[in-house]
Amino acid sequence: MRTAMLALATGMVCLRWLPALPSLGWLVGMSAGGVLLLAVRRWHCGLFLLGLCWACLHAHWATNGQLVAALDGQTLWLEGEVVGLPATNGSTVRFELAEAWSRRAQLPSHLRLAWYGGPRVVSGERWRLAVKLKRPRALVNPGGFDAQAWALAKGIGATGSVKAGQRVRAARLAWRDGVRQRLLAVDSQQQGGTLAALLLGDGSGVSRQQWDVLQATGTVHLLVISGQHVGLLAGLLYGLVALLAKLGVWPARWPWLPCACAFAFTGALAYGLLAGFQVPVRRACIMIALVLLWRLRFRHLGVWSPLLLAFTTVLLVDPLVSLQPGFWLSFCAVGVLLLTFSGRLGGWRWWQAWTRAQCCVAVGLLPVMVALALPVSISGPLVNLLAVPWISLLVLPVAMAGAVLLPVPWVGETLLWLAGGALRGLFQWLTWAAEWGPSWLPPGLSPGVWLVLVIGVLLLLLPAGIPLRWLGVPMAGLLLFSPRQAPPVGQADIWVLDVGQGLGVLVRTAHHQLLYDTGPGLGEIDAGASVVVPSLVALGVRRLDAMIISHAHLDHSGGAGTVMRRLPVDQTLAGEPDLLPAAWQAQPCEPGRSWEWDKVKFVLWRWPSAVPGNPASCVLWVEANGERLLLSGDIDAAAEKALVASGLPVQAHWLQVPHHGSRTSSSKPLLDAVRPQAALISRGHGNTFGHPHASVLARFQALGIATHDTAEDGALRVRLGTFGPVQRQRSQRRFWREAPDHP
Template identity: 25%
Template sequence: MKGNWIFICLSALLGALFALDGHWIFFGLAILLFLFLIQLRKFSASMMIVTVFIFILFLGRAEIGDRLAQTLFTGEEKAFSILFEEPPKIDGNYFTTYGKDEDTKETLVLQHRLSTIEEKEAFEQISVGTVCKVKGTLEPPEPSRNPNAFDYKEYLRHEQISWILDVENIDLNKCEEKRNVLTFLQKIRQNGIQYIYAHFPQNTAPFASALIFGDRNLIEPDLMTAYQRLGIVHLIALSGLNVAMLIGILFYTGLRLHVTREKMVYVLMAFVPIYIILTGGAPSVIRACLMMLFALVLTKFSRKKLMPVDILSIVFVGYVFIDPHIVYNVGFQLSFVVTYALILSASMLEKYTLKPVAFLIATSIISQIASMPILLYHFFEFSLVSFIVNLVYVPLFSVVITPVLMIMYFLHLLIGDMLNPLLHFFDFNLRLVHQLTLFLSKFPFNTLVLGRPSNLLLVLYCVGIPYFFFRWERARTIKQTVLAFIIPISLLAIQLLTIKLDVTGEVTIIDVGQGDSILIQLPMNKGTYLIDTGGTLEFPTEEWMERADPFEVGKDVVVPYLKSKGITKLDKLILTHGDMDHVGGAKAVLQTLKVREVVLPKVEVSSELETEIMDLCDEKKIPVHFGMKGDAWTDAGYRFEVLSPSNMTHLGKNDQSIVIYADFGGLRWLFTGDLEEEGERKLLASYPNLKVDVLKVGHHGSKTSTTESLLEQLEPKIALISAGENNRFGHPHGDVLTRLEERSIRIYRTDENGAITFQFRGEKGTFFSQFHMIKRNTN
């Protein structure tokens, strides 16, 4: 089996994926793997039996596990006895945590909106291992409402969680503590994190918590984003480096205390599983700890030596057998893929062992290229500067920041506030590192945004990247090395070309909740326009209720969706009028993407938001055009015309919305913003012969829009309504729906269908929705 455990690992992975996803492609890949092992690896009959058995075993394990994980709740239950499994997360007035129902043993997500600061302080006292009586309502998790968006429902499925418990009341006076080894260790972790935040300075505490206990929740969102953009976020996550460092410190300390090497091996073997719990059980830590534990066991009890790749593969097989769903975890994927890449590249890295800088560069390149398809699939972008930045940050974190934080934590436990002068000196220097990180992250071209790769491209990445490593390892000259690097560059170029040369055009009504945001992409990347950006309505709140990273539609919905499509540039950002639910996300778009032109309506008095947007455009030197009736532009033969507003400034803000007419995909389109009855009357008077096929219903289907006269004249066949699910305004109004239905107009609504997409080639196109395909083709 020496060196062959990696194939057992692949067989186990394909078996689990075939069971969990049900795609026959995984069965086909398994057949190809078996043929490869027979023909090229010359596996014996007994080895092939083992490999096929592993495939069947993991297929069955995942299938049975999925069936056993089916919920026992009906959704009607109101009272629960909950064991709190992790420390509560309280961000402003929002409480969330995981808890296990004592009767069914099902894990639930608990969430609650805190109403008073006293209630917040009470909820902060909930500790791990506490069992409380909880009253609330079970809600199924929401699926993603936009293509390529984070799917919370799917994420919880892989965590084997079926319900969210919307808490109404927790009787904190009648809670009991459940005492066992697990909860004891979890409490040590919770107390350790609380100790750090109570005694460490502001800049140091979040990083100490992250690098000692694996808790990154209180790192500032802007700083976390900066580390992600630079491709160094792995440095503030616990990994093999932290495990090896801590094991080294403990081993050396034991020897200095005159504990024998043999006894220290036993101590470390006992400590490693404990460390997994103390650090929150992140996949990267579990992987590193299990590899360390396996190596210690072999050292103590066996004379056999296993190759590192075999140890990693055995750990993988064991980990996935215990939890098949873990293969969908991003941290798990990155940890194992990067570790495999580094281990398999060991012979190549040996060439650079006497050249520390070259070794660090090679290690960084291997890690980044190995993780490239995972990063592109989940985050749609790839850092271009990580190879350079890692030269500074890897030594800084591995030699200075991480070990110093560990040492200072243990010293503070011993000598308390006597350590404060050193802590504040360290905090000052760490603040300088944070400022440098934020500064570097703002440089243009830090990341390459390519969107989510297609399944075919993923296959090309999975084949091309290992082949690149093979060619690089075999390279003996500079020319051969350069030729090897053409492979990953070509893969990125292919994905870029699939975006730039796509012959399909697309219109997407992005689901932004109660608001509007419409993306229009012309074929062959000839024009990309965004009409409105949605926005989150903000209400005055007390200081204790403010969240560290509040939800904002532009930042959290619109920008990620555009990135998932590989969009980094907008030819026009058209903001139909100044209401928050249409322009609230504009600042996030302007700060993240390159925008060639912003179009605003010409009004006598601009809203505060519109003024802020114009100021930002001025700062970024983006031209602003005030759209008026008669404006038009043509791209790639497609004509767009502004029909409203005219110079009648006495109209209300909604009725001065920019209205756009366009003709593509064999359909005539009218985008109306928040146009209401008076604006519709003016529009019809100006264009008495106007007819359309697709009407973007004005003002989210408000009762004051989409009048009888508008529908009579336009004669639309399809109506698109952008409205928030269960919104407090009652949009779309029943009268509007009745008027549309009486004329047999097909209605597509974001509150029911999620995002609505129309893809077209030439004069033919098809409507889709996020939740199901809408069977509507156009000729």
């Protein structure tokens, strides 16, 4: 039975790695083959094939339910019901709309919308809205979060920005939103947002600083509702009934064991529904139901069957859940704990079991964190020794009681105030721990090295006394000494990152790294955190010898603060240093300044007569083995004319298109002087500025200059010094991602 479930589940998770979905005709044939294999008693092969077909069918339904290309960028009047918990960040309201309907076009049923400066939106309301719709699309870089896969797994068929709207119907059955508003209304030591995250799974009230602290200390799982919280509630309810029965105060006409099991499962299910019934909660509810069922029948289920059945059931209900990192972290963490504590000889004291559990989970999840490009907390194992019982045994029970007793005057508010105070004290301690031991982003590993890491971790998790167990130490230690991805001496790796409507370029030689611009930033959201730092770390960059900020506009400097906080930066140069924060200690970009790293030459230029803004951009030439790249920032036609007249040898094989391809840049005199073979455009897909302008593209085409666009191709890589072609990240096919139009 277990091997059959494993075969079925393996077929379903294979969906994650498919570059393209098989056609419906192929799925029919594969399904028939699976049934035939079952008929001839080839159970495992047949179940594997049927599991793969089931997952691919779900993927077809999800991709076909997305916004059609013809409506991408169109503004339509539509109507729908607000679902989930809307989030307000400053003046922006973000929410999801279900049952979307329009008289003009067929729409996806589920939309994710943003309303800048919009009114308060409540779950359960029905709205009529004018929305500019976009197909789900994500930035594609060497590392970082894949928002397009996340949207597909969530069933989001389109995103959009609301232009206008009116409420059609008031909210109904908005009990989750009502509970959240009550929590936020209670002062709770300024921890109303974190209490809402703990009780409802709503993280919109948690600040970016708090999320950074949780991530650095490996305690995100404590604030995001997980199986641990659900299991704790079920255990408390079961234990309460058992205690009352033992004390003789439980009614004799009600058998205590069936009642304890029923109360435990009902409480777990109710808490799961309150939290939105995400993957960890589903897994926990299934496992709790199995354990309680076998407890009721006085049978021992074993340690792996509940986990495997929960794993298979979650996938059967929603195969696309395998695209979410939380799915893998949730099940792998439970698997590590089962491997650690099952089948061991002898007993451990409680403190030994607790410390080993934290250490084993930290070690056991290393391969998963590397594969998912997630940060690893250095202080996590030690911090969780105190943080887990603090949340589980102190904050959570008090907060739950306070939420339930909110209708009782003073009682609920007092309990929530106490829970908020406990959370506030915990965050103060976590902030100190985050400064002492920040999170570490492991580099990307080749499949072979990653497999060695997996074997090493498994050896370390085996019981003491297993022969050759010590080999796990050097095998797992490969993570700390992974091969560098730097180019040889005399060459340079150029990465034009896909940062959206902005610019971020990594220039890497054999032993040095330079970052030219850091992508856009807006409030608490910036490309430094979401794109630049994860991409640099995935490429093995641990420090920057120099960072150049072409000019002070936010689409070029917005991520600089995050980069400086996350990575050591030896020096910062800027075209407009006086307009940047003094703490950055930016030095002016001096025209004619040059240097050489690993036989790669660098030259700076800036128009001395430039007015503030785009014309003041710091320009950089990079030359390796006779092949040249010109990074031009946002210079306009006037600055381009000054550049051509400067007397510097401006000819280059590669040109970063000035100002994202606006019609005020990329003038013909510049192109005639540079004579590039190819142009690299960094811009956001469907941006409101209309970049790149049609006249600029026509100019490139007339001169025979090939163009490569981050909005269409993802991050672009050029190995300067080899005279080779550009490599495009979007050419790495994934079934949820559109391939570039050109080969």
